[in-house]
Amino acid sequence: MRLTWLHRGTAGVGIAPHADVAAAPRWPGEGGLIRRLERLRNWLTDAHQQRAFIVLLLGVALGVFLVAQWESPSPDAVADPSSRDAAIQRTIARLEAEQAGLKKQIAELRARAAADQRAAAQSQSAAASLHQALAAQRTLAGTSPVQGPGIDILLDDSTVRTLLPSDDPDNYIVHEYQIRDIVNVLWGAGAVAIAVNNERFVNSTSVYCVGSTILINDTRTSPPYHIVAIGDVPAMQRALDDSSNLRDLKARVQTYGLVFKIARTGTMTVPGYDGSIHVRYAAVDSSASRPAG
Numbered sequence: 001m002r003l004t005w006l007h008r009g010t011a012g013v014g015i016a017p018h019a020d021v022a023a024a025p026r027w028p029g030e031g032g033l034i035r036r037l038e039r040l041r042n043w044l045t046d047a048h049q050q051r052a053f054i055v056l057l058l059g060v061a062l063g064v065f066l067v068a069q070w071e072s073p074s075p076d077a078v079a080d081p082s083s084r085d086a087a088i089q090r091t092i093a094r095l096e097a098e099q100a101g102l103k104k105q106i107a108e109l110r111a112r113a114a115a116d117q118r119a120a121a122q123s124q125s126a127a128a129s130l131h132q133a134l135a136a137q138r139t140l141a142g143t144s145p146v147q148g149p150g151i152d153i154l155l156d157d158s159t160v161r162t163l164l165p166s167d168d169p170d171n172y173i174v175h176e177y178q179i180r181d182i183v184n185v186l187w188g189a190g191a192v193a194i195a196v197n198n199e200r201f202v203n204s205t206s207v208y209c210v211g212s213t214i215l216i217n218d219t220r221t222s223p224p225y226h227i228v229a230i231g232d233v234p235a236m237q238r239a240l241d242d243s244s245n246l247r248d249l250k251a252r253v254q255t256y257g258l259v260f261k262i263a264r265t266g267t268m269t270v271p272g273y274d275g276s277i278h279v280r281y282a283a284v285d286s287s288a289s290r291p292a293g
Contacts, residue, residue, distance in 0.1 A: 142202035142273045146193045148230040150268030151237065153182060156224035156259035171256045174223050176209040178249050179216075182227055183207075185246060189239035191231035193270040197221045200273040217275045224259070228268050237262065 138144040158172035183194055183201060194201045199216040206217065213220050229236060239245060240262070252258045 138272075141277070142193065142200050143277070145269060145272045146230060147267065147269045148192075149233050149266070150191075150193075150228060150230035150270070151186075151233055151265050152263040152268065153227040153229070153240070154224055154259060154261055154263040155179065155182065155227060158257035159259065160257040167256075171252060172258070173212070174214070174225060174258065176207045176214045179214065179225060179227070180207050181246055181249060182240075185239050186227070186229040186231070186236055189231065189236040191229040191236060193230045195228050195270045196225055198271050200271055202273045202277070204275075204277060205273075217273070219275075226263070228270055230268050230270055233265050237265075 135144065139146060155174055155178065157174055160172060163169060163172065179196060183196070186194055196207075196216055199205075199219055199221065206215070208215055213222065214225075215221070243250075246260075249258070249260055253260050
């Protein structure tokens with residue numbers, strides 16, 4: 001390979017064309033430079049080394065580009081202050097719109113909750129009214145226990161133990177019709193609840209005799225009989241003492257020694273009817289509930 005190199009002489013600087021690189025050095029250090037140029041020439045002649053050199057150049061260029069990008073100011077930093085203000089205003093407007101929407105939703109939910117509470121209160125009030133009406137109907141029907149001022153009447157078989165041969169033993173025991181007579185007198189005196197030996201009297205109560213046993217509400221009972229009635233105590237006492245009432249019973253008390261007396265008065269408790277209530281033939285008259293028109 002022939003290179004052109006500078007030649008410094010006494011007469012000035014000249015150019016020696018196509019001088020051999022391996023020629024003898026013309027100034028101090030010229031030989032080392034020539035050797036380095038020779039190594040560079042050999043390195044560049046190798047294809048692999050050329051590719052490595054190209055990659056190196058590309059890496060250097062990329063590094064320079066990244067450094068330039070790093071040191072260059074960001075777009076936001078050089079943005080116009082008026083643009084930043086506009087972006088802030090848009091953000092504020094968006095947040096305020098979202099806040100207004102949330103407040104509207106809260107108001108709607110509160111109104112809905114208030115409406116639900118009013119409906120629930122009305123339902124509770126209606127349920128309470130129905131419960132009170134049902135309790136009153138149960139009291140009238142006799143299916144719930146009641147308590148109040150009342151009277152306890154004792155009715156028992158005769159205490160006479162020796163009978164004459166001509167006497168009828170039936171005259172010395174309590175019969176079912178005597179219980180019915182006493183109960184009817186108490187109803188007439190204003191009694192509101194009556195029970196005989198804890199059997200509550202309702203509109204379907206039956207009292208009948210089977211042999212020497214009295215069945216009340218199909219339940220077998222036996223003397224002594226405690227007839228408990230709640231109501232106006234003085235009125236019930238007057239009705240029982242009235243000579244026109246219970247004549248046959250009072251005569252048997254005098255003649256055969258039946259026991260019939262008021263055992264006590266005061267606060268009484270009458271149990272509820274616990275039997276079956278089955279209305280077979282009666283039905284509610286639907287026309288009675290229709291408004292007149």
